[in-house]
Amino acid sequence: MSDSTVPPAPQGPAARTGDALRRMTARSRDEEHRASTPLELFFDLCFVVAVAQAGGRLVHAIADGHPGHGVSGYLTLFFAIWWAWMNFSWFASAYDTDDVPYRVTTLVQIVGVLLLAAGVPRAFDDGDFRLVAIGYAVMRLALVTQWLRAAQAARGEDEAGARTTAVRYAIGVTLCQVGWLALLLPYGAPPAWAFLVMAAAELAVPPLAERTEPTSWHPHHIAERYGLFTIIVLGESVSAATVAVQSAVDEHSALGDLLPIAAGGLLIVFSAWWIYFAVPIHDYLASNREAFLWGYGHYAVFTSAAAIGAGLEIAVEQAVGSAHVSTRAATWSVTVPAAAFLFTVWLLHSRHSKHGMAQQLTLPVAALGVLACTWTGTHGVLWAGFVCAGAVVVGVSLQTREYV
Incomplete structure (x- = not known):
């Protein structure tokens, strides 16, 4: 049989399934799927x-x-x-x-x-x-x-x-x-x-x-990996807040005091997910310079996303009298990581796809608004949730207007 009749070797993960030992060569940056x-x-x-x-x-x-x-x-x-x-x-x-x-x-x-x-x-x-x-x-x-x-x-x-x-x-x-x-x-x-x-x-x-020769990391794959880990830390925030509310209700029956915190927390986490995944980022990751700065910057994204859940737990404990902190300090524990998340996502992701002053300022202004909610009293977390949801509404409206 001539070489022209031999089918090409399969590419990608499917080609490796079942192989006990393969030569560890670099994968192609242009690999599909x-x-x-x-x-x-x-x-x-x-x-x-x-x-x-x-x-x-x-x-x-x-x-x-x-x-x-x-x-x-x-x-x-x-x-x-x-x-x-x-x-x-x-x-x-x-x-x-x-x-x-x-x-x-x-x-x-x-x-x-x-x-x-x-x-x-x-x-x-x-x-x-x-x-x-x-x-x-x-x-x-x-x-x-x-x-x-x-x-x-x-x-x-x-x-x-x-x-x-x-x-x-x-x-x-x-x-x-x-x-x-x-x-x-x-x-x-x-x-x-x-x-x-x-x-x-x-x-x-x-x-x-990688000063001499960069590795062949895949932009789509890297963007997906970071997105998945963002979902994981946001999910951990939801889980931590849910357990905190459940424990507080079981021990103190203070559902009325906890509903504003739970509602505000969900608005913050839902908005965080929406904002992070509003635009694809893989096209921006064109070289090691952009990719390293983007990847290193996610330390702030991940720490702030996970800290939102910790802050919600603290706010719940303070509401039922189990935490030795003031109302303002408990609200700070939510608003600071939420504001940090909004700003760093804008810095790493959103600003590369925004057009016009209004779009560029939406997330930085929202971050300042979330911080200002610290001084709104016992419902500070709820107000912070409204600000985050408002940032999503404004962002979607401005983007829709751009394409009309």
């Missing part, structure tokens, strides 16, 4: 545990009157959660082979996620970061093996750039991990300056590694 795999979705869901733990400790710290400790601990631990998730997602976008070694290594990373989540209460309450450090090490060193496998597969002369990039990633991640273990295992809680130095070192690895 690139979507999240079941393993990636499972990976994301396991991160819910860690996000819930961090949000839960934030609630307890603020409700007990220790907002500084709660916020700093939350931001520190969420960095580890976010950074491990982000590194996996970008690697998978470029190199996902979906074979047995890849799947097993990803499952090992999930074990690291669960160890980190189990260590969150001890890190928050006692400043003991050892279990968090061990879980983080499991996730990161498993990723190193993936990069080494990608480097080993890039054997041809035309793949020298890809091999260099993979080796740089492996070295950079390993050095950072050694630094974290040296910092956390002997001493527990790191000084603030040491954490900032190590976080900066982590953030520097991808730009340095």
Whole structure:
């Protein structure tokens, strides 16, 4: 049979199904129908545990009157959660082979996620970061093996750039991990300056590694992955607020005091979802410069989205007298993350597709309006929900008028 009669090899995830071992070569950035795999979705869901733990400790710290400790601990631990998730997602976008070694290594990373989540209460309450450090090490060193496998597969002369990039990633991640273990295992809680130095070192690895040749991450796939994780953290906010309302009603029967908080919280979360997914972003992710700034900026998007749920829990506890904070402080715990979410989504997403001053100012003005709701008394959360819903209505109206 001649070569012309041989059917072309299948492409994409379907071609890899059932293969026990494949050569880990870079996937094409132009691959069609690139979507999240079941393993990636499972990976994301396991991160819910860690996000819930961090949000839960934030609630307890603020409700007990220790907002500084709660916020700093939350931001520190969420960095580890976010950074491990982000590194996996970008690697998978470029190199996902979906074979047995890849799947097993990803499952090992999930074990690291669960160890980190189990260590969150001890890190928050006692400043003991050892279990968090061990879980983080499991996730990161498993990723190193993936990069080494990608480097080993890039054997041809035309793949020298890809091999260099993979080796740089492996070295950079390993050095950072050694630094974290040296910092956390002997001493527990790191000084603030040491954490900032190590976080900066982590953030520097991808730009340095891809300086010569970028990885072949897929814009549609990356946009989808970030969108799915946004849904997860917003869903965690809904879950946390629902449990808080249920517990308050069971223990205090204060349904009348909680309905405005529940209604405002739902309006905020629904509006957050609508605003984030109002426009597609994949066309903007044309190069590493835009993509890295966009991806790094999502630290603020994810932390604020998850913190909305924590804030709603605090508002519920304050309404029934279980939190040692004022009404204004409880409202702050909702309005600040909600305003941060609106502004950062505008900065990363919306401003690239808006036309005219009115469209550009809608979300920044709404963010200021949400903050102003802090001073509206006991119904501040409800008013903040109305402002968020109003931003959606205005945005849809302006966009509709543009195309009429």
